[in-house]
Amino acid sequence: MALSGTPPYSLTWSDGVVQAGIASSPARRTVRPQATTTYSVTAVQDASCSGTATGSATFNVVESPSAYMSSPNTTICPGGSATVTASLSGQGPFTLLWSDGFVETVSGTESSRTVTPPATRTYSIESVSNATCSVPGVGVTLVTVFPDPSASVISVPSQACAEATGLTASVPDSGAGATYTWTITNGTIDSGLGTRSVSWTAGQAGTSVLAVTIRVAAGCEVSGSTRVPVIARPALPVISAPASVESGASDIVAEVVGGVGPGWTWTIAGGTITSGSGTSRITFNAGDPGVILLDVVEKNAKGCDSPAGHLEVLVKGLTATRLVPIVLDVAGQGGHRFTTELALSNPSPSPVRVDVQYTAASSLSATGSGTASETLGAGRQQIIPDVLAWLRGKGLSIPSDGSPQGGTLRVTFDGVAAGWTPAASTRTTIPSGAGRAGLSMPAVDPDTAAASKVWLFGLRENAADRSNVALVNAGVEGRVDLQVSLFSGEGSSIPRRVLPTVRLEAGQWLQLNTVLRTAGFGSGYALVERIAGTAPFHAYAVFNDNATNDGSVVSAIPVNRLAGPQLIPIVVETGAFTSELVLANPGAVATKARLWFTESLANPGGYSMGGVTVDLAPGEQKILPNILAELRRRGLEIVPAKRDYAGTLAVTFSAGGESALGWAGARTATAGEGAGKYGLFCPAQAPSASISDVWLFGLLQNADARTNLALVNGAANRGPVTLRYAVFDGATGAKVATSEPVTLSPGAWMQLNGFLSKWEVENGYVRVERVDGTAPFLAYAVVNDGSVPGKGTGDGSFVEMSTNAP
Secondary structure, eight states, rough: OOOOSSEEEEEEETTOOOOEEEOOSSSSOOOSSOOEEEEEEEEEEEOOOEEEOOOOOEOHHHHHHHEEOOOOEEETTOOEEEEEEEEEESSEEEEEEEEOOOOOEOOOOOEEEEEOOOSSSSEOOOEESSOEEEOOOOOOOEEEEEEEEEGOOOOOOSSSEOOOSSSEEEEEOOTTTTTEEEEEEEEEEETTTTEEEEEEEEEEEEEEEEEEEEEHHHHHHEEEEEEEEEEOOOOOEEEEESSSSEEOOOOOOOOEEOOOSSEEEEEEESEEEEOOTTTTTTEEEESSSSSEEEEEEEOOOOOOOOEEEEEEEEEEEEEEEEEEEEEEEEOGGGGGGGEEEEEEEOOSSSOOOOEEEEEOOGGOOOOEEEEEEEEOOOOOOOEEOOHHHHHTTTOOOOSSSSSSSEEEEEEEEEEEOOTTTOEEEEEEEEEEEEEEEEEEEEEEEEEGGSSSSSEEEEEOOSSEEEEEEEEESSSSSEEEEEEEEEEEEBBBBHHHEEEOEEEEEETEEEEEETTTGGTTOOOEEEEEEEEEEOSSSSEEEEEEEETTTTTTEEOOOTOOOOOOOOEEEEEOOOOEEEEEEEEEOOSSSSSEEEEEEEESSSSSTEEEEEEEEEEEEETTEEEEESHHHHHHHTTTTOOSSSOOOEEEEEEEETTTEEOOOOEEEEEEEEEOSSSSEEEEEEEEEEOOTTEEEEEEEEEEEESSSSEEEEEOOOOOOSOEEEEEEEEEETTTOOEEEEEEEEEEEETOOOEEETTTGGGSSEEEEEEEEEEEOOOOOOEEEEEEESSSSSSSSOOEEEEOOOOOOO
């Protein structure tokens, strides 16, 4: 309303509203009539006086339009349609703006439309308008699409390698009763068909397409698919490596030819990879004989693996050769025949071929030389009771007419696993008394029989015993000339006697019987020297009981191995057995032999009794018939009194306060039923603290023999040592028992009698290993005639330990 006059103004309206304080013209007010209304000013006043007003304004009020959703909520299948309805009121025509953006003009009181939503959604009227007004609509209608299309969205890896296996594809759970139908191109579905998750294998490089159709319990279906890029794999790797290697070979090279990587994964069976894992070039060590299986997989920059490249490398076994100095089928004194038992032992995890080459001894006028073969399984030990009879059975033409037969055996083990050394040993016996008597000998390594001079001590020629010296050409070709010099045990004042030169062809054996008789010596020793030829040779001596024919073998010792402390593993004094001690001084000056006795039978665990000194003139050899009685005679008190005693005897030789050369050994024997004795010889040894385990082969427990096992702490001043032994059945190759740890005090000895019977093992061998302690140790076995004490002769054969097998 326009005003004139002097402000401020005050207006009175026709509806009674007073509008005061109006500062300027025109005057304005906002009204919201509920019905058609005419507005005018009934009074006006300015700052000075009252005035009059003219005119009016009429506002016509009409009905507002409205719209509300009248259709109920509904459910449709994917791709299906639903009808949604809006009811209208007010003055038409109406313009409707739907929530999905659809606009329509409607003249009537209702709007219905058909909708096909791709997914569940709500429908409503955003606004309803007529010629006058526009207002929001009221209400919503929910249209549910079931199953929702997202139910067919497949989860897969972003990419796959060609031919990759174990890949997965899955969709969300569509509830109970839903079924899932899968298909694939460029691939294979491996498992899970009919479920919401499948395992699949990719095809070749390109694209794999997986599709699924889901049908819910209500009957609706929804389908989806996805594409997975398939990356090419590297080509099959080609491995370059030697076609064959020897067992135990190291730093062997294998590499991939032409590979680009960047990574390689190697696996091996039958060997050990030592370097290069993850690269295209490795080094490896060979294992046991057989085949090494090498496999490699190359990985490219996309992370895809190649097919596995494969190569087989033949692993050839090693060859080990042992020389058996003599096997016999000859008559002894009294007409009884000596025969030889042969033990072949293979403790390794691989079978071996055994070739036994027999060379008949020309010194016996024996014939029938030849070779026989045998296969010895892993862990097996074969005991051949009569080796010459066995060779005859193998086709060798060895006479069996009672003529003297015998010779050497060259035993070759082929196919041996690295780190293992099979063994051969013999036991030569003759009927005697209530059983048999004899001796055992280990086969020797001909490659180590290279000393040019060796000693043979302990020889004697008297009413009780006779001594023989045996010589062998240990080579495979070439002759060797040997010179035997005899020395009197009375000392260097008696000139030595040099015997005629002995010439031996390869593999030949010769025995010089009652060797001291020719020199007129009652006690003495021999020096054997190679004077022509280059072949290795072996020498040993045997002193035989004249009544029982029981023999005790004495191995040769190189002239440069007589220095340093020595230990005799056992000397005894019991109601049945006594031990004689042999001491020899081959040097040119007088020596003192210091003897230190540690008793372990009457004092279990080992009790040091102390020591005595025995003087030896230059060149002298002394045989002390009962060493414990001799120790007492020299002032050593052995306690407790009047008991059975057994223990170790440490021996050192000195001259002028300095270490000197010397040799010691002991024979332990028991009286026979009539005249003569049965016993065995045990040489002094130099125990080594570096040895961690040893083996004992050719052990028996049967109707004719039993075996005792002895364990020794090899030093009187190095503290205790703890040992453990494992027992193997040679017939099956199986380990049948492992003992509890056994602790031995310094210098202590212990014996396990008939120990194989505990496990009912007739043919066995033993491994003894250090568990704790730093002291050196020894182990030996004795194979006794008779299954139990009191049967047979009780004669024992000494079995030395072997340190060649691991």
